[in-house]
Amino acid sequence: MSEGPSYGFDTLQIHAGSRPDPETGARQTPIYQTTAYVFRNADHAAALFNLQEVGYIYSRLTNPTVAVLQERIATLEGGIGGVCCSSGHAAQIMALFPLMGPGCNVVTSNRLYGGTVTQFGRTIHRFGWSARFVDTENLEEVDAAIDENTRAVFCESIANPGGYITDIEALAKLSEKHGIPLIVDNTSASPFLCRPIEHGATLVVHSTTKYLTGNGTVTGGAIVDSGEFNWSRNDKFPSLSQPESAYHGLKFHETFGPLAFVFHGIAVGLRDLGMTMNPQAAHYTLLGIETLSLRMKKHVDNALKVATWLERDPRVETVTYAGLPSSPYFERIAKVCPKGAGALFTFAVKGGYEACIKLVESLEIFSHVVNLGDTRSLVTHSASTTHRQLTPEQQKAAGAEPNVVRLSIGIEDPDDLIADLDKALTAATT
């Protein structure tokens, strides 16, 4: 598609996708709380079902409120289009679904959110898919893990539970060499801090539950396609390059060109997997995105202050925040996420597992929850919650050892956050 006029991030996060409602002039995007849409006539209905025309049929597939959110996220990520769905986990399945088939594998970073380790390491086996976990610091290991059945490489931009920043460009080049797409989970960074497509990623997935919504109100997910990958370049992606029997033998990539992945996501993915985002959730996330850049700046400023304070505290063993000069990944920030290393990191408490539990229970401002990217500061002991189902080796690879506490730094007064941690550290270590 042609290049339109270019606008700054702060303008796009408010305006992209959102136009005044044509019927009423309503300036805020209305919540179109409807299941179905009336057809103009029988020919129109047939054309929509044949994918000859674009339009609304049924809200499992498309909805005007959700479409505004899809366009906004796709625009902020610099992609050609996006599909929203019910959660970040749904987004990961929706991203893999058009690429994979029984016997296929995804080569994935081992520095992942624990829920993803479980989804990829166990649950997807029931579809006949598998995942190969690799250390993305060792590109030869990644290269060797990719075989003729590999259909994608997967990583997180800023890895959860924090401290690690992926060299997206290096993985993108490797994926390109093998003729497969790189999928980047950009949840912990948000498109304000990192735009993986600019580094060569083909697909970007989000849990919109986190920074995009920002207030911890609704769950949701999104998949953004760069529109740059040639799905017909080899025989690895038959769902996109070969005839689709449910649509009279239409070939998605041949027919829709760069729009193929998104149309497939709607016309096959949402139609048959049904992991749909509801318009109410899209509404909350649209409101959240309007202030994304303002919040992310404050999240990053606060995270750096808190991490710096923790690193100097004798009761703390280590702090993993990549924004600290002591981090082995500090140099990578300038390349991958120049506006900051996010607001998610871990620290190890002297006193181990027991001290961690006591610390978590002694905090007043920080909330003990398994979420991140909220305006509120959040604390999790990953080893006993989000990363509980992992083996000790997997916990170590993910940075979720038993003596480690994960913080998602909110946008409160940073001095109050430091005072809260100070008091809880005293309670935990004396």
Place this chain on the structure above:
Amino acid sequence: MAVPATRELSDDQYRSLLKETKCFACVGVSANPLRPSYFVIRYLALAGYRVIPVNPAYEGMSLFGEKVVADLASIREDAEPDIVDIFRRPQEVPAIVEQAISLFPNLKAIWMQIGIKCPEAAALAESNNVVAIQNRCPKIERQRLFGELRMAGFNTRVISSRLKI
């Protein structure tokens, strides 16, 4: 992607071109409803354009109210294409463009579909004051600029607080 040989049109220029155009000649169109070219002419015809299908293999067949002609020279005098939309391999493009320029003095644009680039033919068109568009689809651009792709979550790059653009 390499820098295109031709100057890229702005969105306003695409909008004017698509609004001022009344007639397309689509060279290399298929009569198979599953082929991309059929999707495109079906869309353009439903959008209200006169669409003259050009393909010797289907000569005489009727598609969307128009008889398929064998080549541009066989288009009857009552139809004068504003845009010649090309669905043929790049090596066939120069001859089509030469013919189009000599036949249609009021031609506005040569449009080469996605996957088709021919800088030499584009330069020839531009030297005759005919706009040349390469590697794009008029269906996608019209759907993008006039609101349809918004319904499916595409990045249309259209930003406006006006009720009607």
